[in-house]
Amino acid sequence: MKQEGQPIAMLTAYDYPMATLVDASDIDAILVGDSLGNVVLGYESTVPVTMDDIIHHLRAVTRGTKRAMVVGDMPFLSYHISREESVRNAGRIMQEGLAQAVKLEGGSEVAETVRAITNAGIPVMGHLGLTPQSVHQLGGYKVQGKGGDAARKLLEDAKSLEEAGAFAIVLECIPQQLAKLITESISIPTIGIGAGADCDGQVLVIQDLLGMYADFTPKFVKKYANLKEQIVQACQDYREEVKARSFPGPEHTFNMAEEELKKLY
Ligand code: KIV
Numbered sequence: 001m002k003q004e005g006q007p008i009a010m011l012t013a014y015d016y017p018m019a020t021l022v023d024a025s026d027i028d029a030i031l032v033g034d035s036l037g038n039v040v041l042g043y044e045s046t047v048p049v050t051m052d053d054i055i056h057h058l059r060a061v062t063r064g065t066k067r068a069m070v071v072g073d074m075p076f077l078s079y080h081i082s083r084e085e086s087v088r089n090a091g092r093i094m095q096e097g098l099a100q101a102v103k104l105e106g107g108s109e110v111a112e113t114v115r116a117i118t119n120a121g122i123p124v125m126g127h128l129g130l131t132p133q134s135v136h137q138l139g140g141y142k143v144q145g146k147g148g149d150a151a152r153k154l155l156e157d158a159k160s161l162e163e164a165g166a167f168a169i170v171l172e173c174i175p176q177q178l179a180k181l182i183t184e185s186i187s188i189p190t191i192g193i194g195a196g197a198d199c200d201g202q203v204l205v206i207q208d209l210l211g212m213y214a215d216f217t218p219k220f221v222k223k224y225a226n227l228k229e230q231i232v233q234a235c236q237d238y239r240e241e242v243k244a245r246s247f248p249g250p251e252h253t254f255n256m257a258e259e260e261l262k263k264l265y
Contacts, residue, residue: 008201019064058097072099105131107157118165126161130173194220
């Protein structure tokens with residue numbers, strides 16, 4: 001798609017019903033991201049997300065996906081302890097979660113791990129810039145690569161990931177000029193989130209796009225719907241109708257024949 005100049009549209013999903021809807025929208029790729037921790041499990045960061053959490057949600061998403069490519073995120077510390085453990089965990093994401101690729105965060109420091117995983121026949125998507133698993137090291141959710149030295153490091157990191165065999169790289173929260181330069185400097189696609197319009201594709205967290213996630217909306221999010229308001233309103237309408245005994249109505253209710261009823265009295 002990069003070679004043909006076709007933008008890649010990717011979204012996250014974490015469960016079966018959402019996966020079926022996203023898949024029906026002709027989206028190119030679905031990411032079962034560790035943003036699961038924030039938007040589904042209610043954690044403050046992605047750090048508490050485990051391999052078992054990712055696999056549990058991946059299984060639901062892959063059951064609901066017929067068409068799009070599904071990428072499974074490698075959670076915090078699942079690819080840092082040793083190369084062997086990293087390959088084994090990537091293998092679990094493929095074999096148990098039934099993903100078609102894995103994603104992991106980091107640059108040159110994870111390049112050898114990316115090489116080991118790709119050597120095992122597993123496609124790897126990189127992730128550079130704001131890497132949420134390192135939020136405590138980065139000192140918060142901030143735009144990365146604004147200074148020349150940091151930007152040069154990210155450019156070098158992108159080249160190392162490509163060289164190590166990654167098939168695509170997520171660029172999160174970096175200046176658009178840097179994202180453009182990286183995109184032009186590597187032959188694999190860049191998928192941006194808060195990285196401007198010059199990336200080869202874009203990714204958003206589905207709850208953000210649908211306006212469902214109330215806690216925080218980053219600047220790079222465009223809400224294509226406001227489901228939070230609609231969901232709260234629907235729940236309030238239901239509550240009021242239950243209290244007023246106007247739900248369920250006759251159209252939601254089952255009946256038995258008069259003669260059968262008489263047998264009860
Ligand atoms: O976990 C996630 O959803 C991600 C995207 C924000 C790219 O990594």
